[in-house]
Amino acid sequence: AQSVTQLDSQVPVFEEAPVELRCNYSSSVSVYLFWYVQYPNQGLQLLLKYLSGSTLVKGINGFEAEFNKSQTSFHLRKPSVHISDTAEYFCAVGGSNYKLTFGKGTLLTVNP
Amino acid sequence: NAGVTQTPKFQVLKTGQSMTLQCAQDMNHEYMSWYRQDPGMGLRLIHYSVGAGITDQGEVPNGYNVSRSTTEDFPLRLLSAAPSQTSVYFCASSPKGGAGNQPQHFGDGTRLSIL
Numbered sequence: 596a597q598s599v600t601q602l603d604s605q606v607p608v609f610e611e612a613p614v615e616l617r618c619n620y621s622s623s624v625s626v627y628l629f630w631y632v633q634y635p636n637q638g639l640q641l642l643l644k645y646l647s648g649s650t651l652v653k654g655i656n657g658f659e660a661e662f663n664k665s666q667t668s669f670h671l672r673k674p675s676v677h678i679s680d681t682a683e684y685f686c687a688v689g690g691s692n693y694k695l696t697f698g699k700g701t702l703l704t705v706n707p
Numbered sequence: 708n709a710g711v712t713q714t715p716k717f718q719v720l721k722t723g724q725s726m727t728l729q730c731a732q733d734m735n736h737e738y739m740s741w742y743r744q745d746p747g748m749g750l751r752l753i754h755y756s757v758g759a760g761i762t763d764q765g766e767v768p769n770g771y772n773v774s775r776s777t778t779e780d781f782p783l784r785l786l787s788a789a790p791s792q793t794s795v796y797f798c799a800s801s802p803k804g805g806a807g808n809q810p811q812h813f814g815d816g817t818r819l820s821i822l
Binding site for chain 1: 711738740742747748749751752755757765797799807809810811814816
């Protein structure tokens with residue numbers, strides 16, 4: 596079985612500040628990790644993915660995430676956020692069983 | 708580029724009614740899935756399909772049926788709507804390999820209210 600825990604349900608930050616959204620996972624098999632973003636009244640869009648290889652993964656819009664196998668974490672970071680980054684962010688874990696398991700989401704609010 | 712198309716975008720039903728949520732993709736993806744999104748719950752997998760004629764249950768399948776007669780279409784049927792099925796429903800697709808190691812492409816969702 597696989598599961599995802601997003602440690603913060605809401606993260607408020609000021610514009611141009613750095614941000615980290617935390618994600619921990621559990622899985623009994625090889626893992627594939629994803630971050631998706633959901634803007635209001637829209638579907639989910641892929642931000643970045645870790646399938647194998649380098650543990651530091653770069654995605655769209657200046658986001659990056661680091662896979663840490665020993666801590667079973669896949670935290671999302673951005674050095675300087677913009678108002679337009681306000682959205683809900685979902686961490687997800689996939690395995691070889693065709694299923695993708697999502698966390699409950701973190702609402703990032705960027706204030707001026 | 709249509710991608711994943713869901714219809715309708717909004718729907719209000721009465722308890723006990725049935726309906727079908729439509730999902731179509733034009734990317735020739737083998738894997739398709741349905742999720743429901745509820746506040747504070749993230750997305751939960753209802754049913755999925757790894758190809759035409761093959762479907763399987765996800766985490767929350769009760770009260771829903773699916774079929775996959777073509778690669779393009781994956782409708783979700785509510786048999787007898789209940790207020791607990793009030794939710795936002797998302798359809799997603801991905802290439803061969805399934806959701807496990809492939810990014811998924813999501814539709815814009817169907818917002819369903821059951822009175």
